[in-house]
Amino acid sequence: MTPAVPIAHLVTAAREGSLDARARLVEAWLPIVLRWCTCLGGPAVDPEDAAHDILLLALTRIDRLRDADAFPAWLFGMTRRVLADRRRSAWVRRWLPGPLAELVDPADGPARRHERDETSARVQEHLDRLPAALREVLVLCDVEERTGDEAAVLLGVPLGTVKSRLRTARARFAQIARADGLGPSGERR
């Protein structure tokens, strides 16, 4: 699912100030970053807000990236940090009580969450309950269907670590899903 564009060339040109290269980088990576934010951000994070900030940060700092080929991993690391910051700063939204809780619950936020069916919403809930390291590998490998090698590059860990995390993540996810009654067919029991 990595965009079929010469990333290193685009990054090099963007570092040198090419507005066209920046625009093409955004064009290629915005959907991917938006999906990462949707899957990994959790209920307290507005994916569009986060994706905007991540790409803005990336474009601002791109001249500090030495290895143009490392752009995908660099961008994923940036996504991870921005989402972690946002989760921390937005924690208060998780506990607001009573009728006003709806005001800060972005479950139907601008990223078309309202369009999800019940099964998808439950998958997201279960994902949110996994530790970040397991959630990341599950999203990269099972949602985005990347290979282990691709995930290892993005996460900056060895392939063996990706495999073992993926095994644990799948087992943990299945356990949570079973406990919640989400059957293998995807229908509520």
Place this chain on the structure above:
Amino acid sequence: MSDPWARYRASVEPTEESIERVRARLAASEIPDPELRLLASPRPSAEARVRARLERARPPTLVRPVLLLAAPLAAAAALFVALAQPAPARQLSADLSAETPATFALTAEVGLSYTGAGAVSGTERAPVIRWQAGTLRLDIAPDRGIALAVETPEAHVEVVGTVFEVARSTLGTRVDVMRGQVAVRCADDGERRLLSAGGSRTCLPTRAAGLLVRARTLDEAGAPSADVIDALDRGLALSPDEPLRSELEALRINALAEAGREAEARDAADRFLARAGGARRDEVTRIAARLALRAEGCTATVALLDGIPPEQRVASDEIARADCLATTDPAKARAALEAALALSPTDALSDRIRARLARP
């Protein structure tokens, strides 16, 4: 589409509308031109002035003749000592720095693969590698009498003929042994442990700041709260000064609350608020307010949130106040909602607050 993953995959695929909204916001954002950074570089004339001032600040010139005499004498003495001794083992001296994996033979018996930074010293027979950051893998020919040591601020690793890896990160120093045996002494407990093939040991940071970074890294990686709290407790046990102490305590309170240890978190928050000011005070107040809401109800929550200066409040503070005051003081609740509207970080939240305000 009965597979939950397939449904989920379809549901998280960004829509054109969503992509367009972010694209439009990016287009409207001010992205600094990289060339603007050059403006911050000092001009040659400024550099020349600084050099001139440094020149004037050097020690009096009377010292120089003494140094001029002492240097040749010292060199002659060193030469005499060197000639009088048997030839020493060849000294090693090299800086290691690589952002992508690099491999080379340090000596005929020692192979290195690394990503990160460090420095090599010692001799061919007894190399010493001071490793600063990243991953270092060593392959040492067995039974050749090579006594190699790897040192990090947290660990001292000794080895004779083996393959092992030292990874230094914000979490500490981790040693993994692939073949042979190594001895690892962690700086925090001083205990020397032998590791065999397949074994590993992690030496934790030894300073409070390092333990804070470890805790934050664990927290961001979604590690169990117990591990985060353990790192923070170790940091606090070192009695750090402010503001480090407050940083450790604030993160610990958050971790305790996240772990469901609410009574402990509330006690720690009360102690923090009784003692500390600073940047984390408002954050800890919010945690205490959350915990108070569950344990004591709205009165305590509002009292705590009222303690946050209005100019430091965020939208969710005002929303929580409004929710609590809705039945007891509707006017104040409305004022809190209006304040929340002014502070709202997103359009979606603003719309909902407006809808709420429109209700009678």
